Amino acid sequence: MDVEVLGNRGARFTIIARGVDPSFINAIRRTVMADVAVPAVDKVFIAENSGVLYDEIIAHRIGLIPLKGGEGLVHPSNCECGGKGCPRCEAILTLEVEAPEDAYTVYSGRLKPEGSVFVANNDIPIAVLNKGQRIALEAHARLGSGREHAKWQPVSGAVVKYEPIIEIDTEKCSLSAKCVQACPKKILAIEGNNLKVISVWDCTLCKECVEACPNGAISVSYNPANAMLMLESEGSLSPQELIFAACEVLKDKFESIRIALENAKEAS
Amino acid sequence: MIIPVRCFTCGKVIADKWEAFNERVGKGENPAKVLDSLGIERYCCRRIFLSHVDLVGESLKFSVRDREGKI
Numbered sequence: 001m002d003v004e005v006l007g008n009r010g011a012r013f014t015i016i017a018r019g020v021d022p023s024f025i026n027a028i029r030r031t032v033m034a035d036v037a038v039p040a041v042d043k044v045f046i047a048e049n050s051g052v053l054y055d056e057i058i059a060h061r062i063g064l065i066p067l068k069g070g071e072g073l074v075h076p077s078n079c080e081c082g083g084k085g086c087p088r089c090e091a092i093l094t095l096e097v098e099a100p101e102d103a104y105t106v107y108s109g110r111l112k113p114e115g116s117v118f119v120a121n122n123d124i125p126i127a128v129l130n131k132g133q134r135i136a137l138e139a140h141a142r143l144g145s146g147r148e149h150a151k152w153q154p155v156s157g158a159v160v161k162y163e164p165i166i167e168i169d170t171e172k173c174s175l176s177a178k179c180v181q182a183c184p185k186k187i188l189a190i191e192g193n194n195l196k197v198i199s200v201w202d203c204t205l206c207k208e209c210v211e212a213c214p215n216g217a218i219s220v221s222y223n224p225a226n227a228m229l230m231l232e233s234e235g236s237l238s239p240q241e242l243i244f245a246a247c248e249v250l251k252d253k254f255e256s257i258r259i260a261l262e263n264a265k266e267a268s
Numbered sequence: 269m270i271i272p273v274r275c276f277t278c279g280k281v282i283a284d285k286w287e288a289f290n291e292r293v294g295k296g297e298n299p300a301k302v303l304d305s306l307g308i309e310r311y312c313c314r315r316i317f318l319s320h321v322d323l324v325g326e327s328l329k330f331s332v333r334d335r336e337g338k339i
Contacts (some may be wrong), residue, residue: 010307052324052331053270064273065283103328121273124273128324130331156280175293234281 004110006201006228012157013239014230016201022227026160029229031246033146033158039070039091039117042152043140050133058127062095062139063151065108066120066234067189073116075143085140091115093139099129106135117141119233154176154242157232164203168195172217182212270324277312289317 016245017025019228044059051058051173070091079089092114106129109122127135173195182186185202186215188195190253195218195223197203207220231239271286285306290300303314 052327057269059274061270061283064281103325121281121284125270125282125283125286128328130271130328133331148281150274153279154273156278233279234279 008239011233011235011239012230013233014228016163016226016228018226020225020227022160022162022224025227025229027220027250028243028246029158031249032155032231032242033153035145035147035249036154036237036242036245037075037143038069038152039073039141039143040149041065041141042144043068043090043095044137045087046135048134048136051127051129051135052185053127056139058135061124061126062108062111062137063149065111065124065126066154066236067117067141068120068236069113070117070141073143085142087115087250090142091117092139093117093119093141094137095126095139096136097129098134099131102130102187104129104131106158111139114235115141129206154234154236155239157230157235159228161201161228161230161232162205162224163226163228164200164205165221165223166197166200166203166209167219167221168197169217169219170194172240173213174215174217176214178212178214179183179209179218182208184208220233257258271310271320271322272316275310275313275316278310280308280310282287282308282316283314286317286320286322286331290322 002018003022004016006016041063044062046059049055049058061175063150073091075087076083076085076089079086081089093111093115095111097110107122108119108124108126108127111119114264144152175190175193176196177190180190184206185204187197187199187202189198190196203220205220205222210220231242233239233242237245271283273283274280275282287307289302289306293299299318303317308314308317
């Protein structure tokens, strides 16, 4: 396998894996979405809320805020407390705010970490309060996976795609530029006397260019031996860390198959 | 009511970009260009911005200010 980093723009990370089946890369993608454990707020104890938004709305909004950290936390299903919640498997954040003015927006940055878990994005509005209104609450974050609830899903975009192949027959091509206009991703261009593909990985295999070409000079196909993986992290872990974590999860799953097979009894 | 924290479909955090979007569109900028510059690319996220009506300011007018119940 040969991996090339195509783009690392902020939270978005794109790699190309050559010489590997897309189903293998897809296993990593699905594991990142569903099985990588990241922290999120799961319980909110509201002491005071005199604002217009109901307690449930505020609790829901706090749950959806991406959190980072929590390296020392144990997954509640493996915890001594049996999943009830204890300092080993939960980290606390508190929010205590009284609005100094009307239409005062409370942002996620006001959530004060009391343990090993921190807010990954400080600019999310949690509530809007009028002067004198108060919110006081304690939020308990725990590790979880996207399989349980979308708030634990560490990525928003997660895409696997084959390598597109765009073949241009230079003898048939009349440089009419009809395909250049037809392409919704604008990946074709005429440079001098040649039709060029600018960025082949942006191709969505829609075949608009094939239909637009009057001479049948262009053909679009794909190569399933090379695959692209794009991950867009929400801030809990960096995309690279997510891939490493997904590999660890997959390794543990395969290990459990090995152990189960060793202990398997022969059917009588 | 208040802008959703995440996109309903893909889960991208969008609430942090609402204020910038609202302000710039209010000044007369093209919403499509504002969304592009804020990095909102997928149409699942874009529709939330375009269709959202921020009513939280309206309900604030009818809220009680303090524990004594004074408005």
